[in-house]
Amino acid sequence: MGVHENLSLGLVGFGAFGKLVARELGAHFDLVVSDPAYVGAVLEDGRAFATGELEEIAACDVVVLAVPVARMAHLCEKLGPMLRPGTLVLDVGSVKLGPMQVMEEHLPRDVDIVGTHPLFGPQSAQGGVAGRKIALCPLRGARWRVVAAFLRRLGLEVIVTTPEAHDREAATVQGLTHLIAKVLSDLGPLPERMTTASFDLLRDAIAMVKDDPPTVLHAIEAANPYAAGVRDAFFARAEKLRTQFEA
Amino acid sequence: MGVHENLSLGLVGFGAFGKLVARELGAHFDLVVSDPAYVGAVLEDGRAFATGELEEIAACDVVVLAVPVARMAHLCEKLGPMLRPGTLVLDVGSVKLGPMQVMEEHLPRDVDIVGTHPLFGPQSAQGGVAGRKIALCPLRGARWRVVAAFLRRLGLEVIVTTPEAHDREAATVQGLTHLIAKVLSDLGPLPERMTTASFDLLRDAIAMVKDDPPTVLHAIEAANPYAAGVRDAFFARAEKLRTQFEA
Numbered sequence: 001m002g003v004h005e006n007l008s009l010g011l012v013g014f015g016a017f018g019k020l021v022a023r024e025l026g027a028h029f030d031l032v033v034s035d036p037a038y039v040g041a042v043l044e045d046g047r048a049f050a051t052g053e054l055e056e057i058a059a060c061d062v063v064v065l066a067v068p069v070a071r072m073a074h075l076c077e078k079l080g081p082m083l084r085p086g087t088l089v090l091d092v093g094s095v096k097l098g099p100m101q102v103m104e105e106h107l108p109r110d111v112d113i114v115g116t117h118p119l120f121g122p123q124s125a126q127g128g129v130a131g132r133k134i135a136l137c138p139l140r141g142a143r144w145r146v147v148a149a150f151l152r153r154l155g156l157e158v159i160v161t162t163p164e165a166h167d168r169e170a171a172t173v174q175g176l177t178h179l180i181a182k183v184l185s186d187l188g189p190l191p192e193r194m195t196t197a198s199f200d201l202l203r204d205a206i207a208m209v210k211d212d213p214p215t216v217l218h219a220i221e222a223a224n225p226y227a228a229g230v231r232d233a234f235f236a237r238a239e240k241l242r243t244q245f246e247a
Numbered sequence: 248m249g250v251h252e253n254l255s256l257g258l259v260g261f262g263a264f265g266k267l268v269a270r271e272l273g274a275h276f277d278l279v280v281s282d283p284a285y286v287g288a289v290l291e292d293g294r295a296f297a298t299g300e301l302e303e304i305a306a307c308d309v310v311v312l313a314v315p316v317a318r319m320a321h322l323c324e325k326l327g328p329m330l331r332p333g334t335l336v337l338d339v340g341s342v343k344l345g346p347m348q349v350m351e352e353h354l355p356r357d358v359d360i361v362g363t364h365p366l367f368g369p370q371s372a373q374g375g376v377a378g379r380k381i382a383l384c385p386l387r388g389a390r391w392r393v394v395a396a397f398l399r400r401l402g403l404e405v406i407v408t409t410p411e412a413h414d415r416e417a418a419t420v421q422g423l424t425h426l427i428a429k430v431l432s433d434l435g436p437l438p439e440r441m442t443t444a445s446f447d448l449l450r451d452a453i454a455m456v457k458d459d460p461p462t463v464l465h466a467i468e469a470a471n472p473y474a475a476g477v478r479d480a481f482f483a484r485a486e487k488l489r490t491q492f493e494a
Contacts, residue, residue: 119441119442119443119444120443120444123445124443124444124445132444133441133442133443135441159440159441161441166441169438169440169441170441172434172437172438173438173441173442173443173446174443174446176431176434176437176446176449177443177445177446177449179488180427180449182488183481183484183485183488184423186484186487186488187419187423187480187481187484190419190423191416191419191420193406193416194366194380194382194406194408194413194416194417194420195366195380195420196366196367196368196371196380196420196421196424196455197366197367197371197379197455198370198371198424198451198452198453198455198456199420199421199423199424199452201448201449201451201452201455202423202424202427202448202449202452204445204448205445205446205448205449205452206445208443208444208445208448209445221492228492231489231492233434234430234434234485235485235486235488235489237430237433237434238430238481238482238485239482239486240433241426241429241430241433241482242478242482245468245475245478
């Protein structure tokens with residue numbers, strides 16, 4: 001048994017983002033994956049990971065919850081009683097207030113909890129995560145510092161923040177991107193030939209988010225308490241602009 | 248007098264885009280600049296060009312009109328009678344149907360005319376024009392082929408098209424970029440910290456066009472006959488989306 005023996009990491013959820021977690025962390029931890037929707041846990045590049053039930057996840061040193069925000073409460077209720085003291089639990093949801101309240105409520109007091117929101121996805125991190133950003137919300141325990149240091153070693157820019165500050169800013173960042181993507185994608189195929197540099201950027205931005213799954217849209221548009229305010233402001237401004245053009 | 252003696256190029260207009268023309272073409276032609284708003288014609292890098300009245304512009308081998316679209320008719324009426332047979336005249340307006348009709352009407356039949364729309368500006372061509380796009384509409388004479396070949400040697404992607412096809416596509420490309428820039432810029436300063444890659448692209452796109460002068464906005468929003476249709480479609484879709492979110 002060498003001094004560099006890997007910690008075990010239990011990953012719940014092997015959807016688009018769970019796969020990205022496995023791709024990036026598979027070399028650093030002994031991974032165990034749990035997702036009832038998959039028989040095995042195999043990446044596109046052929047790498048296969050051990051799979052297990054929630055009991056085996058709960059026995060890991062680190063547990064990462066990569067499930068839709070709407071499933072967090074159910075998962076934490078089941079998982080909570082199985083966890084051992086000293087386990088470190090992280091989530092990766094696009095919204096932080098709700099999921100972190102759920103973790104605080106349902107996970108035992110003797111586990112450490114860190115909320116994260118990787119500000120990237122399978123599209124934008126296609127070439128790797130170096131240079132991408134991740135929001136980190138410490139909740140319970142001091143090991144968020146170890147997590148932050150580890151993520152920085154992966155090349156990530158770590159933004160330490162609170163759930164409220166996160167949700168407020170993410171509502172603008174992700175809300176506006178998705179609103180604009182929705183408006184434009186419904187206008188039909190966008191021009192590709194006679195384009196300006198600024199339009200090319202706009203089209204690239206939309207291409208990155210237009211295939212986001214409904215679970216991500218739910219987190220951004222419904223689970224974030226500040227999303228409705230951003231939408232209202234956007235639509236009000238559009239309406240004001242329409243009136244100006246008509247005048 | 249060597250065989251590589253430069254052609255003379257008369258540049259009317261030394262605004263933001265005229266300066267860009269001078270910056271890119273100053274080494275290839277003997278430039279004469281005419282702009283009543285400037286006493287001299289000096290670039291930020293210190294390069295100075297000869298200046299002259301319209302008569303001196305009209306005596307050049309090539310004439311480039313870099314004035315606001317709304318001033319094209321007045322300029323062509325004055326300049327037309329001064330031009331010599333065989334002169335090559337080009338414009339650089341963001342809309343092509345109107346300005347090219349003006350040139351056809353007011354410039355003598357024995358000068359060649361080529362309409363162009365450089366699909367870039369001082370922002371997007373800050374690092375040079377190589378790799379940028381330019382639309383080119385042949386109108387009179389065969390020398391548009393020489394122009395296209397020259398522009399390609401500068402590294403530009405030349406898109407040969409008609410004024411109508413140009414205006415139709417540009418209405419979408421530039422119209423949407425500017426509409427979105429207007430909606431977002433009025434929402435206050437955009438987040439810069441907790442941003443996704445797609446939002447960064449969106450913000451970069453807006454930064455490129457938000458300082459466009461009113462003359463460019465006029466060309467895009469009023470002089471392009473297809474602009475209103477693009478706006479109507481954008482606002483209709485935004486309204487539909489608002490209703491969906493409220494339901």
